[in-house]
Amino acid sequence: xxxxxxxxxxxxxxxxxxxxxxxxxxxxxxxxxxxxxxxxxxxxxxxxxxxxxxxxxxxxxxxxxxxxxxxxxxxxxxxxxxxxxxxxxxxxxxxxxxxxxxxxxxxxxxxxxxxxxxxxxxxxxxxxxxxxxxxxxxxxxxxxxxxxxxxxxxxxxxxxxxxxxxxxxxxxxxxxxxxxxxxxxxxxxxxxxxxxxxxxxxxxxxxxxxxxxxxxxxxxxxxxxxxxxxxxxxxxxxxxxxxxxxxxxxxxxxxxxxxxxxxxxxxxxxxxxxxxxxxxxxxxxxxxxxxxxxxxxxxxxxxxxxxxxxxxxxxxxxxxxxxxxxxxxxxxxxxxxxxxxxxxxxxxxxxxxxxxxxxxxxxxxxxxxxxxxxxxxxxxxxxxxxxxxxxxxxxxxxxxxxxxxxxxxxxxxx
Numbered sequence: 001x002x003x004x005x006x007x008x009x010x011x012x013x014x015x016x017x018x019x020x021x022x023x024x025x026x027x028x029x030x031x032x033x034x035x036x037x038x039x040x041x042x043x044x045x046x047x048x049x050x051x052x053x054x055x056x057x058x059x060x061x062x063x064x065x066x067x068x069x070x071x072x073x074x075x076x077x078x079x080x081x082x083x084x085x086x087x088x089x090x091x092x093x094x095x096x097x098x099x100x101x102x103x104x105x106x107x108x109x110x111x112x113x114x115x116x117x118x119x120x121x122x123x124x125x126x127x128x129x130x131x132x133x134x135x136x137x138x139x140x141x142x143x144x145x146x147x148x149x150x151x152x153x154x155x156x157x158x159x160x161x162x163x164x165x166x167x168x169x170x171x172x173x174x175x176x177x178x179x180x181x182x183x184x185x186x187x188x189x190x191x192x193x194x195x196x197x198x199x200x201x202x203x204x205x206x207x208x209x210x211x212x213x214x215x216x217x218x219x220x221x222x223x224x225x226x227x228x229x230x231x232x233x234x235x236x237x238x239x240x241x242x243x244x245x246x247x248x249x250x251x252x253x254x255x256x257x258x259x260x261x262x263x264x265x266x267x268x269x270x271x272x273x274x275x276x277x278x279x280x281x282x283x284x285x286x287x288x289x290x291x292x293x294x295x296x297x298x299x300x301x302x303x304x305x306x307x308x309x310x311x312x313x314x315x316x317x318x319x320x321x322x323x324x325x326x327x328x329x330x331x332x333x334x335x336x337x338x339x340x341x342x343x344x345x346x347x348x349x350x351x352x353x354x355x356x357x358x359x360x361x362x363x364x365x366x367x368x369x370x371x372x373x374x375x376x377x378x379x380x381x382x383x384x385x386x387x388x389x390x391x392x393x394x395x396x397x398x399x400x401x402x403x404x405x406x407x408x409x410x411x412x413x414x
Contacts, residue, residue, distance in 0.1 A: 117211020
């Protein structure tokens with residue numbers, strides 16, 4: 001498609017001599033602009049993907065793909081049949097009956113918390129918890145006086161494994177003198193670190209029997225969590241789950257219960273993509289300006305080439321190659337930089353934090369204790385195609401102007 005002569009002339013024009021140094025500087029900035037724009041897009045998209053994947057995995061790892069909740073103040077009793085029917089639904093891998101309730105936890109200090117009661121074998125199946133015990137053990141979890149809690153909550157309360165924590169429930173015991181808050185002291189058996197601030201700072205787990213006794217539910221429960229093979233496939237079995245629940249209850253899938261949160265992540269991702277695309281557009285305008293200046297500076301050369309027999313198509317292709325080379329090489333540089341950054345993002349974050357002394361990624365704000373990055377090949381391909389397309393379009397007008405130069409007029413003013 002392109003002759004050797006055209007490649008030779010294009011590459012020669014890109015190697016600016018002393019008097020053409022300014023043009024070379026503009027081309028260099030164009031190259032860096034496209035490269036940094038592509039790298040930034042890949043990094044931001046990967047981090048947003050990583051956020052969504054990590055949050056989805058951890059949130060659903062603890063809460064289930066479906067939540068069956070009892071109406072207010074009405075515990076679910078005789079739930080064994082419901083659990084059995086849900087467990088028989090195709091692609092359901094685990095069904096967890098549980099008790100939930102808000103309490104005030106008191107150690108050396110006090111803090112609000114959410115108590116979740118479930119059986120020891122169900123707790124062992126929640127790998128986000130059972131595989132992330134950082135202090136103590138789960139050996140005595142089935143005891144009526146044992147609890148486990150997030151390490152951040154433990155730090156707030158000023159306790160550790162083996163210490164005592166007093167739980168106070170607002171749903172107290174009615175007496176002749178009014179309602180007395182329900183108070184009981186538990187032993188902290190273990191601390192967990194899920195990597196999510198919300199759970200590590202506000203969740204307490206105890207055995208199902210202990211929770212039923214503490215909240216005076218008898219043999220009842222307040223909710224059932226249903227876990228399917230994967231989040232996306234879970235939505236396809238909604239009808240089967242509804243049919244299996246033949247009691248009065250509210251049923252929520254994971255999209256309904258956290259729709260606003262994940263929609264906000266998707267909107268933020270799309271907005272960031274549009275904003276960062278402007279970096280590539282600015283670099284494309286730099287390519288246009290550098291090529292126009294190059295055409296103006298090489299007007300006499302173009303005129304001589306035309307008089308020697310070069311066609312307008314050849315001249316246009318020479319400048320097209322010169323401009324496109326900046327875009328292609330800049331895009332390749334950006335892809336390599338972006339992928340390398342994503343592969344070492346936590347290490348880079350740690351180095352920057354150690355140099356600046358500033359915490360760049362606070363778990364209190366971003367929910368996760370580390371910076372995730374998940375590269376999506378299709379998104380990388382989209383970024384590459386977009387960057388190459390913009391770069392190639394930016395070379396068309398300057399190349400067309402070079403091809404339209406009149407040799408007589410160009411030589412006359414030299």
